[in-house]
Amino acid sequence: MSATAPRTAPAPTGAPPAAPAGARSRRLALGVIAAGLLMTVLDGSIVTVAMPAIQSDLGFSPAGLSWVVNAYLIAFGGLLLLAGRLGDLIGRKRIFLAGTGVFTAASLLAGAAGSPALLIAARFLQGAGSAMAAAVGLGILVTLFTESRERTRAIAVFSFTGAAGASIGQVLGGVLTDALSWHWIFLINLPIGLAALLVAVRVLPADRGPGLSAGADVIGAVLVTSGVMLGIYSVVEVGTYGWLSAHTLGLGALALVLLAGFVIRQATAPAPLLPLRILRSRNVSGANLVQILMVAALFSFQILVALYLQQVLGHGAAATGLAMLPAAAVIGVVSLGVSARLSARFGDRNVLLLGIVLLIGMLGLLTRLPVHAHYAVDLLPVMLLAAGFGLALPALTTLGMSGAGEEDAGLASGLFNTTQQIGMATGVAVLSTLAASRTDTLLAGGHSRAEALTGGYHLAFTVGTGLLVAAFLIAFTVLRRPEDRAGTPSV
Numbered sequence: 001m002s003a004t005a006p007r008t009a010p011a012p013t014g015a016p017p018a019a020p021a022g023a024r025s026r027r028l029a030l031g032v033i034a035a036g037l038l039m040t041v042l043d044g045s046i047v048t049v050a051m052p053a054i055q056s057d058l059g060f061s062p063a064g065l066s067w068v069v070n071a072y073l074i075a076f077g078g079l080l081l082l083a084g085r086l087g088d089l090i091g092r093k094r095i096f097l098a099g100t101g102v103f104t105a106a107s108l109l110a111g112a113a114g115s116p117a118l119l120i121a122a123r124f125l126q127g128a129g130s131a132m133a134a135a136v137g138l139g140i141l142v143t144l145f146t147e148s149r150e151r152t153r154a155i156a157v158f159s160f161t162g163a164a165g166a167s168i169g170q171v172l173g174g175v176l177t178d179a180l181s182w183h184w185i186f187l188i189n190l191p192i193g194l195a196a197l198l199v200a201v202r203v204l205p206a207d208r209g210p211g212l213s214a215g216a217d218v219i220g221a222v223l224v225t226s227g228v229m230l231g232i233y234s235v236v237e238v239g240t241y242g243w244l245s246a247h248t249l250g251l252g253a254l255a256l257v258l259l260a261g262f263v264i265r266q267a268t269a270p271a272p273l274l275p276l277r278i279l280r281s282r283n284v285s286g287a288n289l290v291q292i293l294m295v296a297a298l299f300s301f302q303i304l305v306a307l308y309l310q311q312v313l314g315h316g317a318a319a320t321g322l323a324m325l326p327a328a329a330v331i332g333v334v335s336l337g338v339s340a341r342l343s344a345r346f347g348d349r350n351v352l353l354l355g356i357v358l359l360i361g362m363l364g365l366l367t368r369l370p371v372h373a374h375y376a377v378d379l380l381p382v383m384l385l386a387a388g389f390g391l392a393l394p395a396l397t398t399l400g401m402s403g404a405g406e407e408d409a410g411l412a413s414g415l416f417n418t419t420q421q422i423g424m425a426t427g428v429a430v431l432s433t434l435a436a437s438r439t440d441t442l443l444a445g446g447h448s449r450a451e452a453l454t455g456g457y458h459l460a461f462t463v464g465t466g467l468l469v470a471a472f473l474i475a476f477t478v479l480r481r482p483e484d485r486a487g488t489p490s491v
Contacts, residue, residue, distance in 0.1 A: 040134050074127065109121075238430075294359070308457055351394075
């Protein structure tokens with residue numbers, strides 16, 4: 001059954017019951033899910049501008065400091081697929097509540113941390129809680145909003161929260177760090193998390209699922225979780241060990257072996273964790289591949305532009321966040337006010353392609369960023385072209401979920417979020433390593449530090465532009481409008 005079909009026929013065994021009928025209940029549920037996603041996205045970006053303060057206060061080594069981010073990424077990316085499947089089996093509401101609770105408690109632990117080890121442990125727990133909540137959030141949405149236009153608007157809100165939340169996190173992180181202390185970048189999650197829990201208990205639709213016995217593929221879960229975690233770990237440590245080191249190649253090969261074993265297991269298991277049928281959909285497989293390339297490329301905007309503002313132009317944490325604010329504003333206007341209307345008129349695929357074109361232009365401008373930039377001339381146009389986020393992400397999300405049946409909504413949500421984290425980890429490793437290598441070469445050639453850093457960022461932006469071009473080509477050739485698939489599945 002298509003995920004876009006109205007739920008008038010009897011639900012399949014183990015499927016969640018009908019969503020709340022009231023529009024107010026659905027809006028509140030959407031608000032809760034968006035709040036959960038906002039915490040996750042904020043936590044991923046709010047830390048970036050507070051890293052120097054954390055290092056100074058807790059005495060992190062330069063290598064150890066990276067684990068404030070890496071511990072979160074590994075837990076989040078490694079557990080998403082498992083959490084999504086558990087949501088389908090034992091109830092998405094239960095997994096969402098459990099994940100939000102774990103994340104909120106871990107935020108308190110991180111905010112109170114007085115040592116590097118405690119902060120890293122808390123970040124790992126935050127990643128685990130985020131994985132549980134994020135993995136099922138999108139699955140709840142697509143079963144809650146069954147009418148096409150209403151679902152498109154809900155996904156636009158969901159995507160806006162993810163896209164603009166990163167920029168908002170940098171603003172908030174800078175303000176909190178400068179005005180109070182880095183501890184508050186984690187403590188700010190407590191009121192949001194507690195409010196989300198209280199409202200979620202009342203408004204999220206109750207669903208029980210068929211139980212663990214219907215699909216508790218323990219072997220598959222161990223293989224995919226360990227494979228993804230090990231793969232992300234090997235990638236994020238590239239900056240320390242290098243791409244061709246025994247550490248990177250050995251762990252990367254082991255991760256591939258584990259993931260290959262997982263695929264074989266899914267093809268033979270009586271109750272697979274990831275039914276391979278879901279990948280037969282062109283939209284599911286194509287959208288996830290496009291997302292990996294897009295997220296990897298756009299890391300260079302979210303992180304490297306912030307580093308450019310601080311390390312080359314000399315901005316402080318708060319000023320860096322405020323400089324990124326126009327991007328958040330334009331993403332909000334486009335994703336909430338424009339994208340749904342354009343998708344309804346021209347189709348999600350065409351809107352996605354337009355969004356990617358704008359993003360290609362954005363990174364293309366960044367490849368010419370000067371050492372002594374003027375914000376209004378050199379950076380503000382870049383921030384405005386971030387409108388491509390607001391167009392591309394809602395359309396891509398709709399396409400990625402359109403090929404999943406109702407019984408696999410949690411799994412498709414977990415898969416979509418997993419590929420997002422894989423893209424992020426890959427972007428962090430590849431683009432930051434290329435930028436650092438180019439910077440070292442320019443420094444050795446006698447260039448100033450500002451010139452060398454800018455040259456390194458130029459290379460990263462150029463590679464990111466190439467990744468977006470590849471994403472455009474895949475989206476153009478593989479993805480189809482959901483309505484094109486009516487009656488005949490696209491395989």
